[in-house]
Amino acid sequence: MSNIKIRPFVEGQDESIYIDIMNRAMKELPDFTPMTLADAEMEKNAPNSDKRGRFFAEWNENPVGFIYAYLDTQRQDKLGYMDGPYIVPELRRKHIGTTLAETAIQNFKDRGINKFESTARNTNVPAQKFLEKFGFRMYRVFSRMKRSLSDLPENVGENKDIKIVDIGTGDEALKIENALINEAMKDHFNFRPTTLEETKYYTREQEKQGVKYNDFLAFINIVPVGIMITVIDPREIEHQKKNIAWLAVLGVLKPHRSKGIGKALMIHAMKFLEEQGMDEVMLGVDDTNITNAMKIYESLGFEVTLKYFRYIKEL
Ligand SMILES: CC(C)(COP(=O)(O)OP(=O)(O)OC[C@H]1O[C@@H](n2cnc3c(N)ncnc32)[C@H](O)[C@@H]1OP(=O)(O)O)[C@@H](O)C(=O)NCCC(=O)NCCS
Structure with a gap:
């Protein structure tokens, strides 16, 4: 039996779990500033926030990954954005990311969203390989x-x-x-x-x-x-x-x-x-x-x- 379970994010209850996963998953980035509960609150109440499409992956009942199938509610063209997955470092390469991405893609499909973007840094080869595996193609480059x-x-x-x-x-x-x-x-x-x-x-x-x-x-x-x-x-x-x-x-x-x-x-x-x-x-x-x-x-x-x-x- 698989150890992976997917469950939706529950607003008002899961914000601190979300922050914890994000901060653990992004810690290795040298320029990442840890997120706070105030950031989660800001995202939640934003005029363009999308209450749907947020999921956790649990590994042996513990939340260890997060994904957000996001639709900018102010856009006319139904262009989605797959934010994540974010998996805590010690549990990578166990197909937890895969299970979350499959969930996000299904969520987009169910909502009639047939086009969505995602982003990977040039230094993040795992993320690039991951997106390519899911049939994403690179189509624009930005620089810092x-x-x-x-x-x-x-x-x-x-x-x-x-x-x-x-x-x-x-x-x-x-x-x-x-x-x-x-x-x-x-x-x-x-x-x-x-x-x-x-x-x-x-x-x-x-x-x-x-x-x-x-x-x-x-x-x-x-x-x-x-x-x-x-x-x-x-x-x-x-x-x-x-x-x-x-x-x-x-x-x-x-x-x-x-x-x-x-x-x-x-x-x-x-x-x-x-x-x-x-x-x-x-x-x-x-x-x-x-x-x-x-x-x-x-x-x-x-x-x-x-x-x-x-x-x-x-x-
Ligand atoms: C990228 C990330 C989400 C992958 O999650 P994961 O659960 O480890 O990935 P999976 O085990 O489901 O792997 C799926 C595929 O991604 C690719 N992949 C994942 N990690 C890889 C690595 N370190 N090197 C090369 N390919 C990798 C492989 O194609 C893999 O398929 P395979 O196992 O059949 O070879 C994870 O490394 C992560 O959370 N990174 C930090 C946050 C981040 O960068 N998010 C990505 C946003 S796009």
Whole structure:
């Protein structure tokens, strides 16, 4: 008889088990910041949360694995996302992941979701092999890039005519942020507009946990034409024992591209982070981004530290 049993996640009861499994399964990643119950709460109450599709695998009655067959409820196109499986290290290669993935795929099928994505890092060969075994194909590559905040670039083609203002993260600022980002990102891979409710929700929830956001707007006269959001997460800094921050979002409106506005926003934001005592900054980028953003980042001294392979499976 198999030792593996699958059971659904029960809301209000299983959050701490979920956190425990995630933290054990992800511990080996050098940059993983442990999750807390507050993170689980935030996921649960999020405007785009999906209450279905979450399962545990138990091994001899003990929960040892988790998977989430997720459907972004705000998307029109029914594109699912298989988040996991996550198996505690000591019980790998016993087909627990396989049983969870089969459960997730069946769950997608039952809900009429015939297309779903997943992700594996370039350093995570087991995850790549695992996804390939289930018929996923890699179809997009993303990079994480990093740069030290010393020797910041200057006179590298940044626009010097625009005015850059830190507009804070009040309700009015978030409204502008939301509209600008949706407009700047609309041609991007897998885009779906972020609702104002989501922008407010995630910003406020993270702020409650001590995360510091700054919204920088680029103005031509009084018209905002670009945005850069910086993020400083004290939990990450504490866990990694490094003063590290994020350039989270950069967006320049289409008619104003190729005029050095993105570069100016990047340099301005990096100076700000350096003044905040940060030593390094990271960002994420789609390698085949239609605006060739990676080239701008390279020209500003960023280097790739990690790749994320995005996979898709169509039934
Ligand atoms: C990837 C992971 C989920 C696999 O779970 P698992 O229970 O160990 O996997 P299974 O025993 O069901 O293996 C299924 C298949 O995956 C592949 N695979 C799993 N681990 C592998 C490894 N270390 N090396 C190569 N292939 C591996 C094999 O094709 C295997 O089939 P086989 O046993 O018939 O050869 C597990 O390693 C894990 O939790 N990793 C950390 C979290 C993570 O990266 N999740 C993946 C998100 S996509």
